[in-house]
Amino acid sequence: MSKETKTPWSARVNAKVFRKALRLMMFVVETRTTIPVLSTIRLRVVDDKLTLVATDLDFELAVDVEAETDGVGCILISPRFLDGLASISDSTVTISHPGSGDIIAVEAWEAKAKYRCIIPVDDFPVMTGFAPGQEVMTSTGQMRAPLKHVMGCISTEVTRYYLNGVYFHPSRDRGGETLAMVATDGHRLAKYETALKWKDQDGIIPSKAVNLFMSLLPANGNGEVRLGMNRDRVRFHLFGDGFRLSGKMIDGTFPDYQRVIPREGTGRIKADLTATALRRMARLTKAGDDQHGSRAVKIAPSEGVMIYRGGIPDYAGGLTEVSLPVTGEGDPIGFNAKYLADICAGFDVIRMEAADSGAPGRFFTEDPNLTKVLMPMRV
Structure with missing residues (x-):
């Protein structure tokens, strides 16, 4: 315990807001650690505010949460313990300390729990500040x-x-x-x-x-x-x-x-891909991946098709060929189906350019500030 916990204190906080802050803390806190203090967070109560701090020695995150407070206090406590209690409350969570001893009381909904703080607050590692260049x-x-x-x-x-x-x-x-x-x-x-x-x-x-x-x-x-x-x-x-x-x-x-970024306008292979075709191809490739692993998508601009060959569940024969329309010019080129779907997500029309079937493809979107490149696959 710190000197701040020698006097009584309490804090009442909105359960939903508190739970959101605790989830951020748990993202930083290591689930498996040989240093006990790193499995805790520092919780400080002062001036109608809860400040939660977590560290894994590489990162330190501090989050402020508005609260109704009485007194000043600081403890080290398990974020998972608090999250479990906050998750059952639809209203508030109350944390309090009587001013002596090492027992913390936590109330959430109709549940009342106690937590023994055995690690001194001074043991919590703190990252020093720095002057940014x-x-x-x-x-x-x-x-x-x-x-x-x-x-x-x-x-x-x-x-x-x-x-x-x-x-x-x-x-x-x-x-x-x-x-x-x-x-x-x-x-x-x-x-x-x-x-x-x-x-x-x-x-x-x-x-x-x-x-x-x-x-x-x-x-x-x-x-x-x-x-x-x-x-x-x-x-x-x-x-x-x-x-x-x-x-x-x-x-x-x-x-x-x-x-590895091809210069714009130098590609001999060009294709315009629509979001509708890509979404449908993504569904097919995801279904095929379930049984046969990742497959290549063949883009044949001069033929006006995008072809996927893969396993589709619930169909006998194992391999199924599906064609979807594209526009463009040049030789066929293949890409990893999953990577193609990921790299084109969120856009209505994608333009692809590549020097040849063995060269990386550069993808252009509606956002002129964004450049995406994908290495080809043999098809």
Whole structure:
């Protein structure tokens, strides 16, 4: 216990809001750890506010929640214990401490529980702040939209750890004055050119932090956020309304991805793909994957068809050929069915260009700031 818990205190918080904050905490807290304090969160009660802090030694997330408070206190407690109680309440959750001892009382709905705080608050690790070498302020929507487009291409291959995140860097195509975000797994690549002012600084933000970004930034939010990195490419932070996230960046060098992006207008193979055809193809390939694994989609622009050959459940014979219309010109080219569906999701019309059937395909959408590249498959 800290000195703040030597006096009585209590806090009553909305159960739904509290549960949302706890889910964010549990995303940071490791489920399996040999360090007991890392399985807890720090909960501080002061000035009609609950501040929850979680860390895994690589990231630290603090979230503020409005509450009706009486007194000042600070404890270390299991977020899963609190989440279990908050999930049964439709109204409020009340947490209180009598001012002496190490027992915390929690009330939710008609349930009353007690929790013994055995780890001293002073044992909780705290990440020190840093002076950012580069910082930008923008809206939640302007930060979330680019990340949504590129995060699907993040690699999960641990041997190439430098691909396990999103590369933030000054855009070469715009004179090094604005921020670009890139992710690739070696099979597919996504790049987004933002209008945010950004010079000199670059770094790779890990996928866990990117997923936290998406959880912290509401889809339709208009609040302000502040992203910063220090000059030695070691630390980053993201501050917003009611939250503060800081952590370590990936210690590695992102590859020169520009070399694999075909120049616009140089492809001899061109095809226009519609969202309707792609959605139907996605359903067929998903059904086929259930029994036969991933299959290739053959795009034959000169024939005006997109062909999938795969296993369709409930049909005898195992392999079924399905054709859907496309328009364009050039030789046939094949792509991984799942990757094609993922890379084209969210757009009505996609234009694909490739130099030949063995060259990477570049995909153009309604968003001129977005570049997507997909490596071909043999068909």
